[in-house]
Amino acid sequence: MRKKMFRGKKYFIEALWEGLLKISGSVTSIIIILIVLFLFSEGMGIFKKKVVEDGYVIAVNKNNPVKDLSPEQIKNIFDVKIVSWKELGVNINEDEISLLRLDDIPNYFPEDQIAEDMSNLPQIISQILKEHPGMIAFIPEDFAKKGFSEKVLDLGNINLKEFFGGKEWFPTAQPAPQFGVIPIVMGTLWVSLGAILIALPFGIAVSIYSAELASKKVHKILKPVIELLAGIPSVVYGFFGLIVIVPLIQKVFNLDVGETGLAGSIVLAIMALPTIITIAEDALRSTPRAMKEASLALGANKWQTILKVTIPYSISGITAGVVLGIGRAIGETMAVLMVTGNAAVIPHTLLEPVRTIPATIAAELGEAPKGGAHYEALFVLGCILFIITLIINLVVEYISSKNKNKVA
Amino acid sequence: MDYNKRKKLNQASAFWIFRIMSLAVIAILFWILGFIIVNGFQAISWDFLTKMPEDGMTKGGIYPAIIGTLCLTAGSIIFAFPIGVLSGIYLNEYAGKGWIVRFIRMMTNNLGSIPSIVFGLFGMSLFVNTLGFGDSIIAGSLTLGLLALPVVIRTTEEALKQIDNSYRTGSLALGATKLQTIVKVVLPMAFPNIITGLILSVGRVSGETAPIMFTAVAYFLPMLPSSIFDQVMALPYHLYVISTSGTDIEASRTMAYGTAFVLIMIVLILNLIANALRRYFSNKVKTN
Incomplete structure (x- = not known):
């Protein structure tokens, strides 16, 4: 009898525990749904606003x-x-x-x-x-x-075409605020593209070095360095960029202002490096030893093996790393806000001040009155960012699922 | 040049390029660290760490910002750690392979890659406006907690994955229930990896600016918070403010260096602790 009761209690606790786990497990999904709900419901309000300033x-x-x-x-x-x-x-x-x-x-x-x-x-x-x-x-x-x-x-009302096709972002303009996202979207793309072009060679070089060439000792230094690079707060990167990189660019290119898209690209490149390196290195390491050894046995040297066997085998993993790096660059806020100069004009070169989507939200949300068209426009920008990261995630998932099939 | 010579030369030059580029990346890190540590160290004094800011934040200390960051970080940990660890346990130990689990896993990945400013927007809309917390420690902590959650989940899952299945089956074969197996066998073994991951996530949370910008922080607030519904100052936001839009940017440069130094030190020390723990535990317990 006592044993039975003990058992009943045990099962009760077990069931309670399992329920608790299930609830915790579903929290992330609930949060995502809430984010979508709040972001979109706040943002969509703008398309019900009049073209002319309220009132x-x-x-x-x-x-x-x-x-x-x-x-x-x-x-x-x-x-x-x-x-x-x-x-x-x-x-x-x-x-x-x-x-x-x-x-x-x-x-x-x-x-x-x-x-x-x-x-x-x-x-x-x-x-x-x-x-x-x-x-x-x-x-x-x-x-x-x-x-x-x-x-x-x-x-x-403000319509989709004017919002996504407009070439001017000037939300405080009178009598009609201008909500054209093209300059901001272009600014984001330019800065992120520049960052990836800078980060890509370094990222791949370091990951190959770390996975294939480095001795255990060097690897022991390299790994914490990469971890630390990933851990430095973005505002510190921004501060460093503002004080070191911005004046440097101003001097080198002889510009009036050093706060340019290029400054943003350089800072973002440094910030995207850890993401690219860690994932690409994992991919390179996952190449089966037998494959590499077969190549070496056939008389290829180490470099030929890396170039013709290891890299082609792990290319999808490397791509995933690069795509995630792009995602990180597109979403980065503070560092970009501090070094790019934030001019909302369509950029023609990287040597002009530009403004990105996250930087726009961070710079303007504090001044936009709650519930106004400007406030809602910033939420639409948030939605755009959210959708971009969603797409990037799907791309990465697709790439890695293809990789799995290959291994099988 | 014959083929073999060219082959050798190619390899040598490629490897040297890789070596130099890797060295460059290490150099960049030390450049950033060195620059901030050397310049920031001069600003550090006991007064700097324990006094209120004065003269339009060009003199005095950063005490309220340090306390604010501590409050926000602690709040986010209280929220994110239990839920994150439980969620990680669920995903690795209980969840099957159905579409629900695949969906949850995808959502966790997505949550982890959402830009921090989007969390800021969401936190402002939900916690500050809809739930009516206003700009407060609780709103900021919850927002930061959301940001930390996927990191904690992934850390826990990875740590649990490394425990060999024979321990679980062994425990179950001895008559232990699933709960007992997890609490008495699996968790203690995974503990070192979980705790190091958690420490690293603390470092990440304490340096975030964008999520707290519109949910918790004040530009200047020369007093300490008295409840979780108060606004606070925070180190990362303070650094942003005094280096870009302060009353006198040049005069507050020393303060900015000092603040950046403190931020870097937090991350550095947490990293060192995590690495030390990893080493300590790996000597003590042998997983696998």
Whole structure:
């Protein structure tokens, strides 16, 4: 009887334990699902936001046939880069575009006639617009409601095409914030590509040296060195880059500023090295001894064996390492933020300041008001990063599964 | 030149290139370490480690940042270690080969490669805003814990994988249950590798900046936190701030060197401890 009870208790604990383990095991999946949920639900909000800054509208004369303006066009109009309606394909008797912001009203209307509480502003703005057929006004929503007789443009919401095809990132621009991700995506690609081009030869050389040539003693030094390189915080890399590499680049290339894409690439290359080396070395080491010995027995020397047997055999592992290294470079935030200069323009060379996706999020999230279009745009950038890492992981998984089949 | 000579020459030149490039990588590490240690050492004093920052963070110490980093790291460990170790045990000892396990494993891999800034976004959205913790130690710790979780899981799994199956079957054959086998046989043997991996993950967590930027840290806060719902300063963020956007960047350079020195030292010491433990245990217990 006692024995039976003991047994029952034992099984109960066993079952409890197993349940606990199962819950812990599923935690990572739950977290991923939560990340997707939160990132996307915050980010998608941007496509429900109006093109024009929150709380404002764009208005024109009643007879103006203009229907639709893109954020870029609006920005160019208010930056006086587009000065005639013809450029927008609109025919109107007063072709020159004139601008009306709240500050401009006194230029058209005697100030002392504006009522204390500004309740007559809708009428005043309507009157000014009526007198100037070529005028475009950027006014608060409230003034375009009661008593307003001219045409308020319905510009719709920010759409996917403008977001992913836009060539300008200027989220605080007035009257229409610019959310074009192309410069940032290009910046990320340039910096990561540069980093991989620098890191690749070193990574492969070190992994071959470490796996095939180094004596046990040297290997004992090399391994902790690589581990330590992986362990140094990214902000320390950024600090080192800022103080050493940035001035160096400025001097060598004789530039006005040393904070360039190249500086980012060099720092990222150093940071991506440990990833590439560890994985490539493991792959090289997994080459069956018999294969190498067969090659040596046939009269090939060590270098020929490495080149013709070891590397081809382990190429998928090496590729996996390089792809993961690229992933690390694309996602790195702090070091890049500190050394690349963060100019959101489409780069033409690596010797210009550039800005990457993670650096944009880190630099701007603090200033973006919660729930606004800017805040949501940064979450969309987060989604893009998330999707890129997901794709990279799938690629790596595919490569290594192919490798497994080969061994079998 | 005949074939054999060329063959030899090729090999010699290729190997020399590899040697030089490997040497260059080692040199880069020592350059970075040396640069920060030499410059940072001058900034280190007892006052630097125990005083509040003064004069727009150009003088004084980094005491609150050290305490903040300790709090955040400790918080993330409390969260990530138990769950991570249990999850690792589940994946290696209990999970079969079905699609659920494959899915879980894939998700763990994915979680491990998500950029840290995405964790920052997520932590801000979930812990700071949705759960209403505000910028606080708890929000930052949980975010950092999420980052550490895949590392801990992988470490545990790897450590368990190295235990030979004969120990498990032997224990089970003697009448022990699965739980008893794991707790009394497998875990003690895997303990050295698990603990060294955990120590290394502590190093990684303590140096992270992006996840805590929007969940926990304050630009300047000349006092210590009194509860887990307070904001804190943290070493990595402090270094970022005083080297890029402080009130007077040139004047705070010494402070920046000192902070970088402390950060490097944390990583260095944790690495040394991990290596020492590895050596100590490998002499004591022979796995396999």
